[in-house]
């Protein structure tokens with residue numbers, strides 16, 4: 001197997017390259033200390049690609065992403081490019097990757113590490129032991145629906161339009177992922193939409209119910225309106241096991257869930273496509289956070305979300321479960337020692353930089369691998 005695993009790294013903008021640098025060190029560590037080798041290529045995406053290549057994602061980079069076993073993505077965007085039209089913005093590069101690789105299921109696990117129970121803005125009793133998996137539909141809904149645009153009404157007024165649209169097939173394939181995941185976890189799925197005011201939400205509820213009845217009757221299914229879910233996530237998050245929801249609500253609910261864990265700098269994600277004949281899925285792994293322009297360039301970013309995203313790649317794309325377990329254990333152990341980047345800083349703990357956090361995790365890995 002050695003040498004046959006391929007990774008495309010797309011660091012992007014802002015803190016993206018800073019956290020990706022730490023991932024590269026961990027990839028080197030695996031080769032050096034564990035004999036696990038990857039063929040690694042790096043490419044430009046987002047604002048970095050706009051500046052160097054004129055577009056947020058070139059066709060050549062897209063082809064490399066299609067050919068790789070997995071893509072690791074940092075983050076894109078920043079004030080420098082905020083004035084550009086939507087198709088030319090850095091974020092369009094990420095949306096194109098998701099769409100063209102058909103990465104329809106975005107897995108966003110919100111897990112609270114014991115050592116960070118007090119770092120959450122919620123009371124420790126509410127978040128202790130929390131382990132929620134948000135499955136967000138990623139290639140449909142209002143981020144992609146047509147028509148869209150801003151039109152001039154000619155009377156001094158303008159009109160902005162986006163369209164929320166879902167089909168049976170789109171709902172079934174992402175719900176299937178949620179049911180399958182639930183079977184390996186707490187066996188509960190909560191499906192979230194706004195079927196009380198949106199036809200697409202009503203269809204979502206009906207189709208999830210039909211699929212459940214036909215194939216997943218052994219899994220406990222509940223339904224919740226998205227506004228109520230955002231409230232329940234902070235009131236009693238422990239009631240959730242797997243949440244399945246659309247693109248927009250999943251984007252928002254996962255940022256909210258991130259804060260239960262202490263910081264958005266802790267949350268990894270996996271974006272998966274359908275399995276091919278050999279059971280292999282196209283996949284992209286990225287932290288839930290963005291490019292954080294407010295802290296970029298200051299060696300302050302928490303690299304854990306990016307490192308754990310590689311951990312998800314080890315599990316989902318490479319079947320390297322022991323390595324993924326070891327990485328998670330190393331993170332857990334380092335947090336227990338009181339080492340903290342600024343975003344998860346607590347009284348009495350030791351504040352450290354991005355690179356020192358990664359150094360410490362690598363040293364912990366050395367101990368675990370000894």
Ligand SMILES: NC(=O)C1=CN([C@@H]2O[C@H](COP(=O)(O)OP(=O)(O)OC[C@H]3O[C@@H](n4cnc5c(N)ncnc54)[C@H](O)[C@@H]3O)[C@@H](O)[C@H]2O)C=CC1
Nearest residue numbers: 075076077078264265289290291292293294295301302343
């Ligand atoms: N997947 C992606 O590439 C995403 C890109 N963005 C883009 O990122 C830019 C900034 O967006 P924001 O709304 O500010 O979201 P953001 O996630 O970049 O930052 C939100 C807050 O969290 C902090 N933060 C984020 N990641 C952190 C980390 N690893 N360690 C410590 N603190 C961290 C930031 O400093 C900021 O205060 C925008 O251009 C946006 O479009 C936003 C979300 C996702």
Ligand SMILES: CC(C)CC(=O)C(=O)O
Nearest residue numbers: 091092094095251288290
């Ligand atoms: C295109 C992204 C910037 C949307 C987003 O916030 C996310 O996927 O988390």
Ligand SMILES: [Mg+2]
Nearest residue numbers: 251252255288
């Ligand atoms: Mg988001």
